[in-house]
Amino acid sequence: MTAARRRRRAEKGGFDRRLIAPMILGSILNPINSSMLAVALVPIGRAFGVPPSQTAWLVSGLYLATAVGQPVIGRLVDTFGPRRLYLLGTALAGLAGLLGTLAPNLWVLVASRVLLGFGTSAAFPASMSLLRAESDRTGRRNPSGVLAALSVSNQVVAVVGPALGGLLIGAGGWQSIFGVNVPLSLMCLVLGALWLPRATPSGGTTRIDVPGMLWFAGSLTAFMFFLMNPAVAHWYLPVLGLAAGAVFVRRELGVAQPFIDLRVLGGNVPLLATFTRQCLAYTTSYAFFYGYSQWLQEGRGLSASQAGLLLLPLSATAVGVTALTGRRSRVRGRLVVGALFQCLGCAALLLLRADSPVWLLVVLSAVVGIPHGLIGPAHQNALYAQADPARMGSTAGLLRTFMYIGALFAAAASAVFFRGGATSSGLHAMAWWLIGVAAVFLVLCTADRSLGRVGISRIDGLS
Template sequence: MSVTDNGSLVKKPGLLIAAIVLGVILNPLNTTMITVALPAIQNDFQLTSKDIAWLISSYFIVSAIFMPLAGKLSDHYGRKKIYLIGLLLVSISSILAPLSSSMMFLLGMRTIQAIGTSALFPAGIGIVRTFIDKNQNRVIATLAVFATTSAAFGPTISGLLIEYAGWPVIFYVNLPIIIASAILTLVFIPNDSRIAGTPYVWDFIGIVLFGMLMTCWMVFLQSLENDFNLWTFILSIVTTLLFYFYEKKKRDPFINVVFLTKNPKISFVYLQYILITLVFFALILSMPTYLQKVIMLDSKSAGLMMLSISMFAMMMTPIATRWIEKVGFRIPLLCGAAIGILGVGLLFAFNQTSNLIWIFIVLAIIGVSNGALTIGTQNSLYAMVTKEQSGIASGLLQTSRFIGNILASSLYGLMFTSGVNDGNKNSIAIVLLIVSVLIIPGMLYITKKDKVSEKEN
């Protein structure tokens, strides 16, 4: 049972990579673009803050569920087919969402958009792993760079477009990207064979339980903004245990929990990715508010300041990739973690009277750390799994990212409930410093006995 793997079928690998890049950026781009549009959407549909919160949360819930599912389906039925279906779903939502006449219709279109974009990353990584043999890690690094860039520029792009054309334009902007990706995919990506054997058996109960546990944990974490909800916490624990023991007994589970328990290093990679995302996204959420309300910058200046994190993360990604190719994972990942501790520690070193250049430098240091940690952790995962497992592995990696986003959102709500000031900024920094320190032993564990391979996987 194997997936056809023939790099010689690819005549123009650069255009194959371009097709995947265009699809991969859609999920992070649509995650950040809508943030600027929320006030206009709230006014048009007369929504409460709770309605808006669920408009955002639903995207994370659906993405967290469907990324591993799409990875599983792409491993089984063929990556190109699932990738094209994902593009089709995003195009449908991008055309119909601007025509929404109610909150429920818009929520439905965002759900379809989340399902479609969730298919693109795991299927795209699977295509790269199947057809790109040379410099595979560098190709994956390129995808990470473009994903980071699209997320970073999402608010800036949507802010400029909304000023001239209103909030519907954030959906229409997807269409030229989708069309270009679809054409390149149809022309330059070969058909890959599905796994031979019996048809894929849907684990409906496992999928439902996974959706329930993700929803319960998200509701619990978001409730921490107000108070600790004991019953929601208990329900989250119960659904998690039900999911684990049910999947453990399944012959063909939705998520192979036995595989994760037998391969603790892979499980720890996902845990590390959650912690890395928590630090990064907590700052992406909190610093713009801090810069505007405490430092008193306008939104445009605050946005430009925030580019320091993403810009330096983007610059560090290819550097870290080449470093890893030369010396292995351990040293680059530990250095990235140490730089992260330094950067988060320096959050205590500025306040409302600090020079903007100094704040820019502190955020840039954190960006350097994130660039090294993100690509290093991601590539360490792909070094541990087979090509046939790459779809589900990448899907679970992105699910880990969404869990980190949820934790960061909860931290933001908890710490800024009483107001935005230097004291609460420092409270966030304390939590993030603890998390940054915890990353060190995890990196030591997942890189234990790490050796440089003479041949790229």
């Protein structure tokens, strides 16, 4: 599109479609790295001679970095604009992928995952900030077509990731799931440099609450280290987390320009409820991804490629459900149905044995794909309706933070329930825990009446 055509389109109030490609490509970097690893944990453990309790750090390393990085980078996006952070983040993701490909031991590999977590934290808050800016420019309240495209692409990549990871591992070993970040990062850099706007958000400020960010990171890190190895001997970790959290809260309430405006956030009960549901939903989702994938390989005796292929029905169902419902602005029904299917899928894990027939595994994967296609897009729509527009980047980052806190709970569960290996008994113990988490999620979705007001007004489309 020429500059003249772009100006004409802007005058007509249309969304700049050139932004869609870098937004989608950048936003999938995190889910693709999250989901491909699900089938790589066993091969990596065998390569380095370590048990699941140690390979779980590959999961928690990325999610801990992402949980901290999303709101931090989101706040920087609100201040400096999306372009700079998008380009820096995607460049870091490419370097992290190269480091992982060449990693000589597990802990260098964990370091590469931490870098991936920070690098892939930029694109989602940058995309949400771009959406808000385009909405303000065009006068459209909610570009639902673009939101649906982001949702579908992230859902597709998240659920196709295990199958893709299995194919890559079969073709080039576990290193290939890290190496794929290099070409993806290069494409993001080219598209972002060409098409992302250079403008800084109006009213932005260069004053950054660095101490608040550090206290937030310290509190979250202490809690997550405890979750990875909960024991009485590690009592000091949650104490440190609480202390750092108390200092963080006191600081944020006392500064003029806080990292996270707790006064505004505390008064937005519907948004806080969305964050809580996000954490619960993804605790169940990621525990299924990692627990079920490891069990398929160790408990059922399948290869990484076979395990990835058995997750294809999940991918197909999730993509179909997202495509059918992604443009709908109402969220409550989608969340309740998704919660019901999460409960059903977790209960079905109790039926699995080492000799379970393939047809049962296929059906289970297909059923679990339904909530994957419903919950993520619904929460994204809820956030867009509930968040303060001036802090869209940092609020979108917080949504991802709660998503990855759930993923960290899932990683900790894998470390606890599969301490002696991914056995059927360990899977069944995890299933009972997941049923409880899914049931709480269902109760919160049913009880939250504010969800019924989301999407009542007209939602504008892409063009």
